[in-house]
Amino acid sequence: MERYRTPRPGTPHRRTRRLRAALLALTATSGLLLTACSAGGSDSSNKASDGSHGTGFPAPAGPTAGEQQGEDRFAGPSPTPDDHLSTFALDVDTASYGYARRTLAAGQRPDPSTIRPEEFVNSFRQDYERPDGNGFTVTVDGARTDEKNWSLVRVGLATRPAADGGERPPAALTFVIDISGSMSEPGRLDLAQKSLDTMTDRLRDDDSVALVTFSEKAEQVLPMTRLGGHRGEIHHAIDGLEPTYSTNLGAGVETGYATAVEGRRENATNRVVLISDGLANDGDTDPDSILNRISSARREYGITLFGVGVGSDYGDALMERLADKGDGHTVYVSGEGEARKVFCDQLPQNIDLTARDAKAQVAFDPATVAEFRLVGYEDRRVADDDFRNDRVDGGEVGPGHTVTALYAVRTRPGADGHLATATVRWLDPDTRDPHEKSGELETGALSDSLGKASPRFQVTAVAAYFADALRQGDDRWRSLPGDPGLGELHDRAEQLAKKTEDKDVQRLADAIDQADRSQG
Numbered sequence: 001m002e003r004y005r006t007p008r009p010g011t012p013h014r015r016t017r018r019l020r021a022a023l024l025a026l027t028a029t030s031g032l033l034l035t036a037c038s039a040g041g042s043d044s045s046n047k048a049s050d051g052s053h054g055t056g057f058p059a060p061a062g063p064t065a066g067e068q069q070g071e072d073r074f075a076g077p078s079p080t081p082d083d084h085l086s087t088f089a090l091d092v093d094t095a096s097y098g099y100a101r102r103t104l105a106a107g108q109r110p111d112p113s114t115i116r117p118e119e120f121v122n123s124f125r126q127d128y129e130r131p132d133g134n135g136f137t138v139t140v141d142g143a144r145t146d147e148k149n150w151s152l153v154r155v156g157l158a159t160r161p162a163a164d165g166g167e168r169p170p171a172a173l174t175f176v177i178d179i180s181g182s183m184s185e186p187g188r189l190d191l192a193q194k195s196l197d198t199m200t201d202r203l204r205d206d207d208s209v210a211l212v213t214f215s216e217k218a219e220q221v222l223p224m225t226r227l228g229g230h231r232g233e234i235h236h237a238i239d240g241l242e243p244t245y246s247t248n249l250g251a252g253v254e255t256g257y258a259t260a261v262e263g264r265r266e267n268a269t270n271r272v273v274l275i276s277d278g279l280a281n282d283g284d285t286d287p288d289s290i291l292n293r294i295s296s297a298r299r300e301y302g303i304t305l306f307g308v309g310v311g312s313d314y315g316d317a318l319m320e321r322l323a324d325k326g327d328g329h330t331v332y333v334s335g336e337g338e339a340r341k342v343f344c345d346q347l348p349q350n351i352d353l354t355a356r357d358a359k360a361q362v363a364f365d366p367a368t369v370a371e372f373r374l375v376g377y378e379d380r381r382v383a384d385d386d387f388r389n390d391r392v393d394g395g396e397v398g399p400g401h402t403v404t405a406l407y408a409v410r411t412r413p414g415a416d417g418h419l420a421t422a423t424v425r426w427l428d429p430d431t432r433d434p435h436e437k438s439g440e441l442e443t444g445a446l447s448d449s450l451g452k453a454s455p456r457f458q459v460t461a462v463a464a465y466f467a468d469a470l471r472q473g474d475d476r477w478r479s480l481p482g483d484p485g486l487g488e489l490h491d492r493a494e495q496l497a498k499k500t501e502d503k504d505v506q507r508l509a510d511a512i513d514q515a516d517r518s519q520g
Helices: 021-025 095-105 117-121 189-202 231-239 249-262 287-293 295-301 317-325 336-349 455-470 486-500 503-518
Strands: 047-050 085-089 137-144 150-158 171-178 208-214 218-226 269-276 304-309 329-332 355-364 369-374 395-397 402-411 418-427 434-442
Touching (some): 085 369, 095 117, 095 304, 095 317, 095 329, 095 455, 117 402, 117 455, 137 434, 137 455, 150 355, 150 418, 150 455, 171 189, 171 249, 189 336, 208 231, 218 231, 218 249, 249 269, 249 295, 249 317, 287 317, 304 317, 355 369, 355 402, 402 455, 455 486, 486 503
Parallel strands (some): 171 269, 269 304, 304 329
Antiparallel strands (some): 085 355, 137 150, 150 402, 208 218, 355 395, 369 402, 418 434
């Protein structure tokens, strides 16, 4: 993770996405597609401007200095104007938060290496204004913390609302289902079958599905089949799935993509959906090798990969890597309610794409900002000078999404004026034309304290502090400024749950309480 840092003059910027050290744990499957969405008004501190095709943002004229790793939180030389950018690919994954909740509910603490703060932050509804068409709105706001000169700054991006089921394009979905022996545990294969059965009844007649299973080898159970007139056949194929032997996840992904290419439909959304506990133990288990084997299908046909993670014993790292590099998203489902939400509500409503290869770049004003840190997104970092390089991979985002990035920012004592400009760049999903949109934040628009910020901003902060607390013990990370501790954090979450009347926020409060009890 990027640490608290003061910029170093003259250091060439070479920020790359790094493979998480936790790849040792090899496994994964995280989840599927779309984070929860919301509509709402934009914050008054945001000043958005259209910067289509490269205008409206202070891009660097030459190489920029890189973010420093390993510096002490407040140590380092004075900042320079060259080191003021933060760039990352958009990510709407939520699997890390879902699995942490499952682990805490079982009376255990999650491994710090599985905690990705951006997935905690992106698990909650937001209050951002939404655009009318494809693309994004940009909201930038912030609040001062109890730690002197330190603030939290939120960059919020939102796509248009999801269309009604009748207005979206048809879907061609290839489900790649893990039927290895470990999937026999209650809440794994049985949960996937129930969800797929319900989803089959809710998809439209002009949608199509295919089924691929894998254990020690992969098999196409059902070729791409239209729902209209064939629902009984699809139900029969789903209900006939039974757990067998080992887990050759690589073979499953490869056969799944071959099936998706074979059944690919023009003018439809073509996607591979991987459902697994991620406990790969056979065949190719290296994510980069697996991705190389399906690279032509991804690039030539634009077929995206989504992972749905299940099971109490769940491998996170491999599937998270596959989804990130395979133009996809991940979620984790621990029960029937969450599975129904993912498969039956989010999936049918959010089949379309509104943006491809989306990236964000935040320029902090060196006259007002001494240090900054992006919370999470370690695996999604992009070199600053690749922000407008459309050959560099970004994130795929659909309608109804919000994407939130939180920064810890130390302002200069007495600083006043422009604080940051945030810009999102994306490619039109059909024409591949580039577009940009920007938003700005002034120091005067910062809330005086977190308690005076909007409720949704406070939920974002609580989620980030919670993630930060769960990965303490890993010496790579330092606490966020103004860390209130788990006890006070739980009280804040309880108050916010009542204020927002949001069940997801109440579940957050419950998870914080479980974490607090587990350390006592």
